[in-house]
Amino acid sequence: xxxxxDDVSHAELTDPxxxxxxxxxxxxxxxxxxxxxxxxxxxxxxxxxxxxxxxQADLDIERQRxxxxxxxxxxxxxxxxxxxxxxxxxxxxxxxxxxxxxxxGAGGEADPGPVFGDFGATSAIASAYGANFGMLxxxxxxxxxxxxxxxxxxxxxxxxxxxxxRRAVPDAQVVxx
Amino acid sequence: xxxxGAHFRGLTGRRLEEIGDADWDGATRAALELATREAHLDRxxxxxxxxxxxxxxxxxxxxxxxxEDLLYCDDTLSDTxxxxxxxxxxxEKFDVAHVVSRKRLALRYLAEAxxxxxxxxxxxxxxxxxxxxxxx
Numbered sequence: 650x651x652x653x654x655d656d657v658s659h660a661e662l663t664d665p666x667x668x669x670x671x672x673x674x675x676x677x678x679x680x681x682x683x684x685x686x687x688x689x690x691x692x693x694x695x696x697x698x699x700x701x702x703x704x705q706a707d708l709d710i711e712r713q714r715x716x717x718x719x720x721x722x723x724x725x726x727x728x729x730x731x732x733x734x735x736x737x738x739x740x741x742x743x744x745x746x747x748x749x750x751x752x753x754g755a756g757g758e759a760d761p762g763p764v765f766g767d768f769g770a771t772s773a774i775a776s777a778y779g780a781n782f783g784m785l786x787x788x789x790x791x792x793x794x795x796x797x798x799x800x801x802x803x804x805x806x807x808x809x810x811x812x813x814x815r816r817a818v819p820d821a822q823v824v825x826x
Numbered sequence: 827x828x829x830x831g832a833h834f835r836g837l838t839g840r841r842l843e844e845i846g847d848a849d850w851d852g853a854t855r856a857a858l859e860l861a862t863r864e865a866h867l868d869r870x871x872x873x874x875x876x877x878x879x880x881x882x883x884x885x886x887x888x889x890x891x892x893x894e895d896l897l898y899c900d901d902t903l904s905d906t907x908x909x910x911x912x913x914x915x916x917x918e919k920f921d922v923a924h925v926v927s928r929k930r931l932a933l934r935y936l937a938e939a940x941x942x943x944x945x946x947x948x949x950x951x952x953x954x955x956x957x958x959x960x961x962x
Binding site: 695728729786787805809 | 836837864868871872874875878879882886887890891893894897898911914915918922923925926929930933936937940944947951
């Protein structure tokens with residue numbers, strides 16, 4: 650049969666560079682895939698492809714979490730237009746107080762980067778959530794979609810392995826005494 | 827087409843060009859269908875990932891830079907500045923909506939590609955598997 654599911658000689662995994670972003674590494678992906686291959690023990694190319702899809706979904710879940718966390722940073726509470734207008738307003742008000750000899754400090758506050766355990770940042774995070782609601786709504790949905798894809802891929806892999814195991818069982822024979 | 831051929835070769839061990847008219851039985855057709863769906867899934871996944879990096883359009887950012895220049899220009903009337911700010915906000919809002927819509931569309935393509943591929947896989951396996959054929 651052409652679709653012999655026990656054939657292991659034609660396994661081809663997709664080049665990970667096709668679906669990795671700049672902040673993701675090929676080595677990390679291959680390590681994750683290697684662990685999954687060791688855990689789930691695929692026996693043929695169909696099962697290996699299924700494990701690959703599980704690894705891709707895994708990666709997508711983490712990616713969506715990372716993106717959501719970026720959109721919830723306090724620095725993301727303002728869009729570029731709002732930042733430009735706020736900078737201009739700040740400089741105008743400083744100039745009206747101190748005159749034209751104003752030096753430095755007018756360029757707005759530098760982004761302090763992610764800080765953890767800062768409980769006072771909740772209101773700024775809530776503002777960032779409100780300002781980026783559209784994007785966040787999409788990424789939460791993308792995360793739940795990736796989780797569903799992962800669940801379904803695992804289910805299908807288990808089904809494939811079950812079919813393979815049952816094929817190895819010889820047909821029952823009627824014994825007449 | 828190359829991607830379909832590679833998946834087909836992976837599934838059947840044969841090149842697509844080698845299949846003659848007489849060889850197109852149910853299993854071979856199912857293999858071709860699955861290979862096509864696998865290639866679609868790869869493309870949809872790559873597209874979905876490439877859309878994740880999509881941020882605000884560079885032209886919009888350039889426009890916001892120009893807005894800054896306009897705001898700092900003392901010769902410009904304040905009404906003009908106010909109108910420019912209002913329009914910049916509208917463009918930015920439209921741009922974000924456009925990015926979200928692109929991402930959403932890519933996610934939908936991916937979900938469709940995945941479900942069609944899973945269906946093709948079930949058919950492909952069932953045609954070569956007497957147990958699941960009996961279950962169906």
